[in-house]
Amino acid sequence: MFNKSATIISLYKPMLNPIQKLLSKITRKKESKYQASLMMATHALYLLIYQNGEKKPIYAKSLEKQEEHSWNESIKAILDNEYLASARLNIVLPGSEYQMLIVDRPEVEEQELLNALRYSAVEYVSGNLEDIVVEYFDIPVQPSGQKKVNLIAANRTFIQDLLKLTLPKCNELQRITVDELAYLDLFREDHDASMLVVHQPKEELLMQIVKDGQIYFFRRIRGYLKLDTFAELEISHGAADGLSLEIQRSLDYFESQLHQPPVKRIYVAVQSPHQALLIDKIGENFSLPVLPLKNRLADELPEDSDNQGYFPAIGAVQELLHTIEQNELTPRQGEKLHEA
Structure with missing residues (x-):
């Protein structure tokens, strides 16, 4: 339904x-x-x-x-x-x-x-x-x-x-x-803005920006339903750059349309054996840190x-x-x- x-x-x-x-x-x-x-x-x-x-x-x-x-x-x-x-x-x-x-x-x-x-x-x-x-x-x-x-x-x-x-x-x-x-509850005390790029198998990719315990922006990105199954070649030759473009569009909206200071970091969570490669490739397109979300949660996992x-x-x-x-x-x- x-x-x-x-x-x-x-x-x-x-x-x-x-x-x-x-x-x-x-x-x-x-x-x-x-x-x-x-x-x-x-x-x-x-x-x-x-x-x-x-x-x-x-x-x-x-x-x-x-x-x-x-x-x-x-x-x-x-x-x-x-x-x-x-x-x-x-x-x-x-x-x-x-x-x-x-x-x-x-x-x-x-x-x-x-x-x-x-x-x-x-x-x-x-x-x-x-x-x-x-x-x-x-x-x-x-x-x-x-x-x-x-x-x-x-x-x-x-x-x-x-x-x-x-x-x-x-x-x-x-x-x-x-x-x-x-996901917002993970960033309740953060005063700087963070972008989350997260994906659950068989679901559309979620992109959102959080700050001060509130969601400033969110969207579901179509075309990445099977992101967790992408091979290294797919990530290196198209998927990472496509995701980077979606990330940049969201960052631009946050700064230009909502008149907010720039996002400080990007967190990625994808249930894939190639997550590190995906993060590295996305990171090549941005000057701000692109990090695995699991690093932030190591103590609670x-x-x-x-x-x-x-x-x-x-x-x-x-x-x-x-x-x-x-x-x-x-x-x-x-x-x-x-x-x-």
Whole structure:
């Protein structure tokens, strides 16, 4: 139904959608001993669990999603873990279950904006209004004369099934998000702008610029669906230069249209044996550093894996840790899910 996924509990503002209303009725069973995240990519699922106060995960698991298996089967399999019963969980939705796009901001009061966006979403996404839940977050800087907002529309049935599967397994479900925002969580404290060029197998390449805990720019680049399978020859003779051109266009937009200081560094994450070559070739076209994203995350990665599928999962966990630091935890009252 959808080409992408959704932030159902936004880190930018209070949760305003039907899923939040449901979550608000769920009681925490006890204080959480662990912080966990579940990243769902099109090709695989990734689970990370951290003990409070520790940088390295105490548990990491990846599970390749078989095409013949439903999402429900894969989710059940990866959530079969004893730590989760004492864990607070964030979830990153698979790209097939949401769309994230920039739309015109309706001329309504702030408290009416989400509802107005929900009704206007039918202009931008496929499917019926009853089949989606929506969330939005603001764009920090816009070109002159524009008034846009970032809209996320998610498959309602998928979200409801996901809640039914995950809530009995974890101590507390904190947030459901998308990988664009999960990657942002990795750069929450950075005041300089960074560009991210990241790719998950079987998905379009994501390019975004982040600064001061906000997304200033994002786009999905077509033509790189199988970037992780490109051979050395393809990278050296066309792919790296093509990507460099897309990067330069994005940098130009950021500086000339948004009037922002230049990006300080470019981070690349591609699940490919030739990632180092790709980074080197892109780096030849720019004067700023082009770096592997995994270098920034070395302390938080599992001991025996640098699989870049874990990267947004690390971001989702860091959002949990930030919430603890900011003393933003609030107890939830009411009935359990099956009583809601």
